[in-house]
Amino acid sequence: MMVRSAIVPVAGLGTRLLPATKSQPKEMLPVARKPIVQYVAEELMASGIRDILFVTGRGKTSIENHFDADPELTAQLEATKKTDLLGQVDFSDMPANFFYTRQRVQRGLGDAILCGENFAGEQPFVVALGDSILGLHAKSRCLQKMIELFEDKRASCVVAVEEVPENEVSQYGIIHPVDADGDVFRVQNLIEKPPVSEAPSRLAIAGRYVFAPIIFDMIRQVKPDKRGEIQLTNAMKMLCEEGRRVFAVKLPADEKRYDIGNFPSYYETFVEFALADPDHGPAFRERLRELLGSK
Numbered sequence: 001m002m003v004r005s006a007i008v009p010v011a012g013l014g015t016r017l018l019p020a021t022k023s024q025p026k027e028m029l030p031v032a033r034k035p036i037v038q039y040v041a042e043e044l045m046a047s048g049i050r051d052i053l054f055v056t057g058r059g060k061t062s063i064e065n066h067f068d069a070d071p072e073l074t075a076q077l078e079a080t081k082k083t084d085l086l087g088q089v090d091f092s093d094m095p096a097n098f099f100y101t102r103q104r105v106q107r108g109l110g111d112a113i114l115c116g117e118n119f120a121g122e123q124p125f126v127v128a129l130g131d132s133i134l135g136l137h138a139k140s141r142c143l144q145k146m147i148e149l150f151e152d153k154r155a156s157c158v159v160a161v162e163e164v165p166e167n168e169v170s171q172y173g174i175i176h177p178v179d180a181d182g183d184v185f186r187v188q189n190l191i192e193k194p195p196v197s198e199a200p201s202r203l204a205i206a207g208r209y210v211f212a213p214i215i216f217d218m219i220r221q222v223k224p225d226k227r228g229e230i231q232l233t234n235a236m237k238m239l240c241e242e243g244r245r246v247f248a249v250k251l252p253a254d255e256k257r258y259d260i261g262n263f264p265s266y267y268e269t270f271v272e273f274a275l276a277d278p279d280h281g282p283a284f285r286e287r288l289r290e291l292l293g294s295k
């Protein structure tokens with residue numbers, strides 16, 4: 001079965017980025033020239049995804065507006081002959097269809113995915129977190145590899161993982177690989193935010209997943225945690241415990257997962273992408289050197 005659709009949850013409240021996210025979605029925060037969610041859409045389309053469902057919520061309409069036509073802006077750019085900019089804001093010839101639905105109450109990632117059940121139907125699908133970019137300027141090909149593995153192994157789930165330092169394992173969902181050699185593993189189990197002493201590896205779930213539709217049945221069985229949230233990791237745990245085929249693909253050493261959900265990581269991501277800007281990167285690098293030299 002070919003994987004051609006993706007669910008992108010963007011309904012979270014983004015409380016770790018307040019006050020920046022009080023009236024704008026964290027997924028629309030800029031990283032260098034583009035909002036985060038545009039990188040996510042570009043990565044999905046480059047991986048062969050042709051139908052993308054955004055699970056949005058209150059206060060998230062700017063995401064829909066971003067990908068929509070803006071006749072006034074187009075007319076203005078045409079009149080002033082700014083054709084280079086025109087190409088950057090006109091998404092009409094994108095190779096994917098965009099769909100939107102709403103998560104009415106923010107009950108966690110698992111619940112957000114459940115909002116896409118009718119969209120996915122009986123087909124396997126990708127989940128890409130709307131606040132994470134894979135690879136500098138979203139150039140990672142990890143998702144493509146995950147999709148190929150999913151189809152090849154007739155898996156129930158394939159997840160992207162990234163090796164994190166030991167002192168960070170307690171911030172992530174961590175996998176227990178059957179055998180940690182190479183960059184593709186069968187997953188025995190998963191644990192959400194384990195203390196260092198209980199972490200089965202340093203391989204953290206990196207915001208990209210491929211699922212068979214069975215995941216919806218699992219999500220429905222997950223009990224809310226103490227914050228009232230339905231955790232996707234718990235549904236994946238059930239897949240493992242039922243003995244279903246769950247695999248992980250490790251991001252190559254030269255590719256990172258850029259998580260924009262907290263300030264330190266957002267700052268770092270912005271600077272790294274800005275430094276790689278073909279026009280402004282070199283001057284920005286010089287300016288940064290000056291700034292750092294004066295400290």
Ligand code: UTP
Nearest residue numbers: 009010011012013014015016106107108112130
């Ligand atoms: P996070 O786990 O970072 O949650 O979401 P959050 O609620 O947005 O952030 P904090 O903890 O309050 O700062 C990961 C992705 O899942 C989406 C988010 O929008 C983000 O893209 N999400 C999360 C939902 O769509 N719905 C939810 O109920 C929770």
